[in-house]
Amino acid sequence: MNVSLGSVCYILEIMPRFLLIIFGLVAALILLTGCRWGPFAAATPTQPAPTNHSTPSALPTFTVEPAAVSTPSALPAPESTPAVLPYSTLFEVAWEDRSLFAADLISSEQWALAKLPGATVYHIEVEIDESLTELHGRQQFLYTNRTSTSLDHLYLRLFPQLFGGTAAASDILVNGQPAMPTLSLRGSALSIPLSPPLRPGEQVVVSLTFAITIPTTPEGNYGAFATIDNIMALAHFYPMVSVYNEAGWNIEIAPPAGDVVFAEASFYLVRITAPADLVLITSGITREQQTTGSQQTVTVTAGPARDFYLAGSPDFITISGISGETIVNSYTLPQYEERGRAALDYTLYALELFGRLFGPYPYTELDLASTPNQALGIEYPGVFVNTLNLYNSQERFELYMESTTVHETAHQWFYNIVGNDQLDEPWLDEAMAQYATYLYFLDRYGADGAQAYYDSFTFRWSRGAGNADIPIGLPVGDYTLAEYSAIVYGRGPLFLITLQEEMGVDTFATFLPQYYRTYQWGVATSTGFQFLAEQHCTCDLTTLFEAWVYP
Numbered sequence: 001m002n003v004s005l006g007s008v009c010y011i012l013e014i015m016p017r018f019l020l021i022i023f024g025l026v027a028a029l030i031l032l033t034g035c036r037w038g039p040f041a042a043a044t045p046t047q048p049a050p051t052n053h054s055t056p057s058a059l060p061t062f063t064v065e066p067a068a069v070s071t072p073s074a075l076p077a078p079e080s081t082p083a084v085l086p087y088s089t090l091f092e093v094a095w096e097d098r099s100l101f102a103a104d105l106i107s108s109e110q111w112a113l114a115k116l117p118g119a120t121v122y123h124i125e126v127e128i129d130e131s132l133t134e135l136h137g138r139q140q141f142l143y144t145n146r147t148s149t150s151l152d153h154l155y156l157r158l159f160p161q162l163f164g165g166t167a168a169a170s171d172i173l174v175n176g177q178p179a180m181p182t183l184s185l186r187g188s189a190l191s192i193p194l195s196p197p198l199r200p201g202e203q204v205v206v207s208l209t210f211a212i213t214i215p216t217t218p219e220g221n222y223g224a225f226a227t228i229d230n231i232m233a234l235a236h237f238y239p240m241v242s243v244y245n246e247a248g249w250n251i252e253i254a255p256p257a258g259d260v261v262f263a264e265a266s267f268y269l270v271r272i273t274a275p276a277d278l279v280l281i282t283s284g285i286t287r288e289q290q291t292t293g294s295q296q297t298v299t300v301t302a303g304p305a306r307d308f309y310l311a312g313s314p315d316f317i318t319i320s321g322i323s324g325e326t327i328v329n330s331y332t333l334p335q336y337e338e339r340g341r342a343a344l345d346y347t348l349y350a351l352e353l354f355g356r357l358f359g360p361y362p363y364t365e366l367d368l369a370s371t372p373n374q375a376l377g378i379e380y381p382g383v384f385v386n387t388l389n390l391y392n393s394q395e396r397f398e399l400y401m402e403s404t405t406v407h408e409t410a411h412q413w414f415y416n417i418v419g420n421d422q423l424d425e426p427w428l429d430e431a432m433a434q435y436a437t438y439l440y441f442l443d444r445y446g447a448d449g450a451q452a453y454y455d456s457f458t459f460r461w462s463r464g465a466g467n468a469d470i471p472i473g474l475p476v477g478d479y480t481l482a483e484y485s486a487i488v489y490g491r492g493p494l495f496l497i498t499l500q501e502e503m504g505v506d507t508f509a510t511f512l513p514q515y516y517r518t519y520q521w522g523v524a525t526s527t528g529f530q531f532l533a534e535q536h537c538t539c540d541l542t543t544l545f546e547a548w549v550y551p
């Protein structure tokens with residue numbers, strides 16, 4: 001079905017708010033099924049849619065202090081590091097110095113810095129050219145073998161290769177020694193030999209240079225990795241360490257429907273040189289900013305975080321608000337200021353609510369931006385993007401903007417903080433984000449608002465899968481495109497509401513913060529979710545999980 005814009009807007013203007021909610025969401029759903037793969041694709045299915053070891057002489061003059069909101073604050077001098085661990089030569093700071101990231105976290109979440117032993121530490125330096133279509137970088141990272149297996153190689157993902165751009169890595173050194181990599185999977189999987197093999201608990205420092213070309217059309221990347229209309233979006237641009245688990249190295253190319261990344265929480269120290277007029281948006285927080293002539297150099301820290309996102313535009317304006325110790329920045333184009341303010345309002349409300357329901361948002365910053373992406377919204381650590389289509393269209397998409405913005409905010413909890421294998425168990429972040437959005441409408445607009453959003457779930461399930469009892473716990477690749485939306489985004493949250501009834505509303509409400517704390521900065525699984533829920537309710541949920549989740 002295709003609906004003309006004019007008639008819809010007229011109707012919307014005369015409707016009272018909650019009826020508007022009901023009408024808007026049903027209308028949005030009709031639209032959604034109409035243009036599933038059009039520019040307003042179903043609410044928020046995120047698309048792919050993409051040195052030497054000298055002891056440091058002069059150390060950078062950084063000191064740690066609480067991140068003054070929006071003012072860059074300096075980094076600490078490195079403490080003495082165990083002799084065996086070299087300093088990074090890119091930044092001359094100690095690899096294991098977690099105090100660098102204290103300013104990224106609110107005071108009650110500082111404990112995370114003492115956790116995550118062996119988490120990968122990335123030091124990255126990039127230069128972005130004037131046209132925003134080329135990026136050159138140097139990267140060093142400390143990798144610890146946290147598996148129980150000796151590893152004779154490790155894999156890096158070069159995602160731009162899959163997004164219609166190119167990524168080439170060279171000058172690869174392993175603990176300062178040259179290494180000959182091999183490429184596979186359309187050049188998106190780079191295997192680096194480790195000789196001798198890295199035994200469990202052992203660490204290695206890998207350094208390399210990389211060159212990226214950025215496409216200027218959304219073909220093959222849904223605008224998630226492209227520079228379009230002076231807006232640069234660089235999802236997963238740097239060589240990313242792959243996850244090794246019981247399935248081995250997770251390097252498969254993601255199916256078109258779902259998210260492309262499965263990553264572990266890591267720490268990022270990044271220096272970006274870019275045109276001076278570029279308004280930069282990144283995961284983490286800006287620690288230092290210098291402008292020299294037509295260029296700016298910005299130093300950013302982010303961590304713990306499952307990825308490092310980078311975007312920007314010389315045309316962006318910034319609208320900011322505060323929630324507790326967190327600054328929230330909404331970036332958009334001047335002509336969309338009002339929509340940027342609305343998106344900020346939804347984000348602030350959701351941030352406060354989810355903090356109460358699940359546990360605190362740990363970062364001192366959250367950014368959202370409007371980009372020409374062809375999903376509705378896409379989540380990254382500490383940042384999410386909404387499609388510009390939600391900003392540049394009339395009133396009729398206001399509810400889309402609200403549900404999308406809240407869904408993406410919820411992904412900070414369920415994707416980034418509580419991780420999952422987004423390719424093999426997408427429901428753990430997508431169904432949870434849908435359920436959290438339902439709780440938002442319930443809290444903000446009452447039962448009617450929640451009912452309308454609930455109806456969107458049943459509508460999806462019936463529309464996309466005819467209410468078939470297809471398990472929600474399948475890998476993305478096991479669903480057709482229509483089933484993926486219907487089952488993971490429709491049947492998925494319905495399962496969580498059914499589980500809530502089964503466990504009891506109060507028991508479920510206390511289970512969620514426990515689930516959050518148990519898997520914070522870790523990787524949750526369907527069986528782990530069930531086990532924890534059963535422990536929490538001291539009940540057997542096998543029948544329910546077999547009926548809804550497991551194949």
Ligand SMILES: [Zn+2]
Nearest residue numbers: 044046430433
């Ligand atoms: Zn999502």
